[in-house]
Amino acid sequence: MIAVAIIGVLAAIAIPAYQNYIYRAKTSEAISFAQMAVTAVSDYYQTNNTLPVDNPAAALNATGTNITGTNVSAVTVTSGVIAVITSISGLTTQFTLTLSPTLTSSGINWQCYTNSNSYSYVPANCRN
Structure with missing residues (x-):
């Protein structure tokens, strides 16, 4: 009986942790799609010394809704800021990863943001 109780407690802890891992x-x-857009925006900045205003300027698909994947519904660039909207099955609310550029003398520094409800699903550097 004790063994069954121990297994029950372990399962109660492990199953939610595994769901977050998934x-x-x-x-x-979404992170890899964001990196693709970061590369496009950085290339545009190196060539033109300014940030792209939209997806076509960054040499990305004209409408961000056409840049999709299994877990990504859109990637958009607006004045250099990159937004990656997720479409992860099983989540009740989807979230957006936002990468914001800061121009410095040595290039572009990127800061990743998301809403606090999705902190458990994103890398530590996006939990600002």
Whole structure:
């Protein structure tokens, strides 16, 4: 009887932790889409010494809704700021990863943001 109780307690702890792990793994696709957009924006900045105003200027698909994946519904660039909207199955509310550029003398520094409700699904550097 004690063994069954121990297994029950372990399962009660492990199952939610595993679900968060699955969501974090799916979020990695959003991170890779964001990196693609970071590269496009950085290339544009190096060439033109200014940030792109939208997706076509950054040499990305004209409408961000056409940049999709299994867990990403859109990637948009607005005045250099990158927004990656997730579409992760199983989550009741989707979230947006926002990468904001800061121009410095040595190039562009990127800061990642998301809403506090999705902190458990994103990398530590996006929990601001």
